[in-house]
Amino acid sequence: MINKKIMVIGPKNCGKTTLVNALHGYDGPLRKTQDVIYGKYAIDVPATFVESPWMHKHLITISQQASHLLILVDQSRCINVYPPNFAKVFRCPVIGTISKADLNPENEERCIRQLKDTGINKPYYKISIPTGIGIKDLKKYLLPYLK
Numbered sequence: 001m002i003n004k005k006i007m008v009i010g011p012k013n014c015g016k017t018t019l020v021n022a023l024h025g026y027d028g029p030l031r032k033t034q035d036v037i038y039g040k041y042a043i044d045v046p047a048t049f050v051e052s053p054w055m056h057k058h059l060i061t062i063s064q065q066a067s068h069l070l071i072l073v074d075q076s077r078c079i080n081v082y083p084p085n086f087a088k089v090f091r092c093p094v095i096g097t098i099s100k101a102d103l104n105p106e107n108e109e110r111c112i113r114q115l116k117d118t119g120i121n122k123p124y125y126k127i128s129i130p131t132g133i134g135i136k137d138l139k140k141y142l143l144p145y146l147k
């Protein structure tokens, strides 16, 4: 049986690849993600898959290979790309994640509301790669699945 991976989705530029790289312990150059990238531990999904509703069926298919789905909202640019209760269509556990938590703290409440409206239960993880906020806790939680 194949090992299931951590699947990461979110809007354009919200920090998906940066997070996936952090889960792999990699710190390299970034560019826009055009294809689904299957890494050792995680699946990096291009933003178009969430931003184009007709692509959502593919997210459901990909999630069949996922142990967990991380749904990201970007605290620096708090746009809502998820339909109400979107998280409920997935069979794997869904983790609500606020990315770029070092930026625009005034958006935190809006991000929490978005995750709630997306149908995700608390607790939510707040992460920031440059400051390291939350990433250790998230890795600790996911550790048994990073194999």
Ligand SMILES: Nc1nc2c(ncn2[C@@H]2O[C@H](COP(=O)(O)OP(=O)(O)OP(=O)(O)O)[C@@H](O)[C@H]2O)c(=O)[nH]1
Binding pocket: 010, 011, 012, 013, 014, 015, 016, 017, 018, 019, 030, 031, 032, 033, 034, 046, 047, 099, 100, 101, 102, 103, 127, 128, 129, 130
């Ligand atoms: N301040 C801050 N910047 C971040 C953080 N995470 C990522 N970034 C920056 O945000 C930009 C986009 O990061 P990516 O990881 O490429 O985002 P993405 O969601 O994979 O982007 P696409 O694949 O193009 O949709 C880069 O300039 C990152 O350095 C964070 O936690 N805080």
Ligand SMILES: [Mg+2]
Binding pocket: 016, 017, 018, 031, 032, 033, 044
């Ligand atoms: Mg990317």
